[in-house]
Amino acid sequence: MxxxxxxxxxxxxxxxxxxxxxxxxxxxxxxxxxxxxxxxxxxxxxxxxxxxxxxxxxxxxxxxxxxxxxxxxxxxxxxxxxxxxxxxxxxxxxxxxALNEILDFDEKSRLVRTQSGVLGPDLAKALRSWGQTLGHEPQSMGISTVGGWVATRASGQLSARYGSIEDMISGLEAVLPGGRVLRSKTVPRRATGPDLASLMVGSEGTLGIVTEVTLKVSPLPTERANRCVRFQHMADGVAACRKIAQSGLAPTLVRLYDPEDAAIFLRNMPEETPGTLLLLSFEEAGAVQRADQAVELSSGVPGDDSLVDHWWEHRNDAVEQLMILMSGEGVLGPHGLVDTIEVSGTWSGLRELYHSMKDALSELADIAACHLSHIYPDGGCLYFTLASACEDDAVAAVVLERWWEVGMEACLQAGGSISHHHGIGRRKARWLPEELGEWWDVLRSVKAAIDPHGIMNPGALGLGAS
Ligand SMILES: Cc1cc2nc3c(=O)[nH]c(=O)nc-3n(C[C@H](O)[C@H](O)[C@H](O)COP(=O)(O)OP(=O)(O)OC[C@H]3O[C@@H](n4cnc5c(N)ncnc54)[C@H](O)[C@@H]3O)c2cc1C
Incomplete structure (x- = not known):
């Protein structure tokens, strides 16, 4: 059969x-x-x-x-x-x-239990009806699932306030190869040996299937204050982001565009000058005061705050734009090529990481734009957008490989991590052993123990049949 x-x-x-x-x-x-x-x-x-x-x-x-x-x-x-x-x-x-049921809302503990196939907007709608939000807002919100977020270790655009998906998980259920169902206990914390359920977070379908997730939610914010700040140089903006990340001011949104990325963001607003641009949003009690303190701390020049409203309105447009550009019908022409590379580094190394990747990628792409987002007290994520109008699709395929080879090598040389939130898949698998060092062997042993016949998504994370 x-x-x-x-x-x-x-x-x-x-x-x-x-x-x-x-x-x-x-x-x-x-x-x-x-x-x-x-x-x-x-x-x-x-x-x-x-x-x-x-x-x-x-x-x-x-x-x-x-x-x-x-x-x-x-x-x-x-x-x-x-x-x-x-x-x-x-x-x-x-x-x-088809695993599309939202199973339970525990109002007292602020926990929602959901099946893993639920799409972002469906979960957000249910949570809104209870006055809650998850705060996880990837650009791909409308086309991605809870299980996909967990499996890729995703991070939303509001991670500065709400954290990334791993910070929101309180418990999960997964099925291992062979059909064994594992459930983790839902408790706020425990010291019961290594956190084995977290093996599923970022496993990209190579260890099992996540079927249910219990997530921490927060009350919907009632107040928001937006601020835009301009800087002469990217380094000044990066210094401002570091100060804000370490200040305890708890921003919801932090997005620092370099001049090339600001030009993309402002492409439909010819009256606005690009340059280095920082967008900030603060929510909840004292939002206005915290926003003003952040602007002062940044030592930048106050800009047009309505640009932040524009960002909120268009924050997920990239989903459609990517499809248009890659269909060959966008401004890059019939053989247009666009991709994104997101890496992370500490504040001490971020300047070198930015320059080494930016310099190397600018040689290879018509546009090599970057923004800093997902900030932490110890560092942040640099998100490069690369675009070229290629002669034909065969050239585009060669250019794409060069972007990745050069981008990954520049990142590793500068001490960055090769993925902040898009995961490894097969695209970055070649560089994972170098990224993980000795832990690469541990990962392979875990794979062999859980999936001895190598049937789960063979090839993802560079893990084949063992
Ligand atoms: C325009 C655009 C913008 C994006 N913006 C963001 C962003 O802001 N932040 C971000 O983090 N990502 C972003 N992404 C990437 C992507 O949306 C995320 O990686 C997302 O988490 C994938 O979810 P999905 O349900 O679509 O997973 P899929 O693409 O279906 O799967 C992703 C991986 O997880 C595995 N998998 C899926 N579901 C399960 C499951 N239940 N159990 C086990 N394994 C599973 C798959 O085998 C695959 O390896 C963006 C993508 C696009 C196209």
Whole structure:
């Protein structure tokens, strides 16, 4: 029997898809290499079928079957990943969107328990009805799932106040290869040996499938104060961000654009001059006073605060823009290429990290723009946007590889980490051993112990069949 037929027997024929359109849709994520291959008509392998379990028990049945038949499986949430985390040719895709129930809201403990296939806006809507917010706002909010956030160790644009996804997780349920269901206890903290459930956070589908997550939520903010500050040099802006991060002023939004990135942000506002631009938002009690203190602390020149409103309104436009540019219909022309590289470093090393990556990437791209966001008392994330109008798609493919080789090497040489929040997938797998050092062997041993037959998303994180 074919896998699709066996799986139909197992969880029902309506839960298994093999229509070519379904297979094409689930063959990749939204990485630039995948979008480029689709535009160029480069052939890519299709999965065997797409299964859509709607309970944890069904996920367990599918993973038991996969282990028994040694069939590779690739978990698929919203498919919004940008790191080639999903390359499912020849595998069975386990699409998790049917795990779409929000199971419980514990008002007293401010915890929401949800199945992992719930999309960002659905969770936000339910939380709003209870006067709450998760505060996790990736640009891809509308097209990504709770399970995908956990599996990629995602970070939203408001991380300065709410933290990243790992800070929000209070407990989770996951299914291991072979079908064993593991549940972690939901408690605020415990000292009961290593935190094993956190192995799933950032595991990118290589260790198991996250089926349920309990998340910490906060009351919806009632007040917001926005401020824009301008600087002469990026270094002054970086110094201001460090002071704000270490001040206890608790901003919600911190986004420092370098002149090239400010030009992208202001592209529809010709009356505004680019330059180094810092956007800040503060929420809740004392928001206005804290915003004013931050501006003073920054030693910058106050700018037009309405630019921050503009950012809030357009904060997720990148989802559509990426698709337009990579379809060849945008301002970069038919062979336009755009990708993003997000790295992290400490404040002591951030200046060198910025310059080494910026200088190297500017040689290779028409535009190499950068913003600093996701700030911490000890450092921050540098997010590079690279864009080029290429001669043809074959040239674009070569340019893309050069961006990554040069960007990753410059990052590692300057002491940065190769991913702040997009994960590793297959795109950055080559550099993971250097990034992790001795821990690379530990990761491989963990993979061998949990997934001895190497059936879970083989290739992601550079972990193949062992
Ligand atoms: C325009 C754009 C903007 C973006 N902005 C942000 C941003 O602001 N912040 C950010 O962090 N990311 C961002 N991303 C990246 C992406 O949206 C995130 O990585 C997101 O967390 C992926 O969620 P998903 O549900 O789409 O996962 P998918 O893309 O479906 O999967 C991602 C990886 O996780 C695995 N996986 C998915 N679900 C599960 C599960 N339940 N259990 C186990 N493994 C699973 C998959 O196998 C794959 O390896 C952006 C992407 C785009 C296209």
């Amino acid at each position: 074919k896998p699709a037929d066996e799986l139909a027997d197992l969880i029902g024929p309506h839960r298994v898809g093999s229509h070519p359109a379904d297979l094409h849709r689930h063959a990749t994520d939204r990485s630039t290499s995948a979008l480029l291959a689709r535009r160029a008509g480069t052939p890519y392998d299709l999965p065997q079928c797409v299964v859509r379990p709607h309970t944890t028990e069904q996920v367990a049945q599918v993973l038991e079957w996969a282990q028994r038949t040694r069939t590779p499986v690739v978990p698929y949430g919203g498919g919004s990943g940008v790191s080639d985390g999903i390359v499912s040719g020849g595998a069975v895709v386990i699409e998790l969107r």
